[in-house]
Amino acid sequence: MKRSTLWVAVASVGVGVVVLGLKTLAYLVTGSVALLSDALESIINVAASLAALAALHISAQPADTNHPYGHHKAEYISAVVEGVLVVLAAFTILREAYHGFLDPRLPDQPVKGMLLNGAATALNAVWCMVLLRVGRANRSPALIADGKHILTDVVTSLGVLAGFILVPITGWPQLDPLLAALVALNVLWTGWGLMRESVGGLMDAAPPPDVVARIRELVSTHAEGAIEAHDLRTRHAGRMTFVEFHLVVPGSMSVAAAHDICDRIERALETDMDDTEITIHVEPEGEAKHRGVVVL
Structure with a gap:
């Protein structure tokens, strides 16, 4: 603060x-x-x-x-x-x-x-x-x-x-x-x-629709190398915005490469939005749901 x-x-x-x-x-x-x-x-x-x-x-x-x-x-x-x-x-x-x-x-x-x-x-x-x-x-x-x-x-x-x-x-x-x-x-x-x-x-209400849309846009833009992001959930707590989602990556991708993608997404969200707490769960491509955030 x-x-x-x-x-x-x-x-x-x-x-x-x-x-x-x-x-x-x-x-x-x-x-x-x-x-x-x-x-x-x-x-x-x-x-x-x-x-x-x-x-x-x-x-x-x-x-x-x-x-x-x-x-x-x-x-x-x-x-x-x-x-x-x-x-x-x-x-x-x-x-x-x-x-x-x-x-x-x-x-x-x-x-x-x-x-x-x-x-x-x-x-x-x-x-x-x-x-x-x-x-x-x-x-x-x-x-x-x-x-x-x-x-x-x-x-x-x-x-x-x-x-x-x-x-x-x-x-x-x-x-x-x-x-x-x-x-x-x-x-x-x-x-x-x-x-x-x-x-x-x-009651952990979601942020305004424009904020959620901006989060989805940033994830989509900076998740290059991943397949998709789904189950995106956000909530506000005072000045903090909590963001969590599942990131699907190719099954052959190394842990280090997947971690680099997560770091890139986190940096983009933290730069664009102050006071943000981000949790990303990485999954192999077999867990893709073909809905949610499409990676550009």
């Missing part, structure tokens, strides 16, 4: 604390239920950033006797935890929105509240782009999940700010808790998406 990835996770905790402080202050100034819902979600952001930091630290540990394939799935666990926290935040916001709807009131000092919340939203918008860019570049489910969560926070904060403008204009105080309820539903949907994607990683 690149050291920059870990530092980004550390910085994410700091950014989350600053945003939480700004949004909490905005709620205290205005008494708005919608701003309270925004602040509650930011508490989850800080907790999720801490979980992502812990997961990245664990996943960076080298393979050991008890974990011969490494600790990469720790990032998926972090993303699942974050999804659960997001769902809990959504139900908490719905509860506050319900009580606010029963006893509605116009917010105090709306301009000051909008300025504080707007500053927090701008900071979140910049930071979520950083997290998504670094997470995708390093194939880090933990950072990507954190970035998506913060992006949701940005969208909901913009909705809250828009509603803040409408509340004093319309003079309808029920609009404030109604906005909070809409925030909660959006957060709930995001939490479900995070958990669904993370569970796929824990």
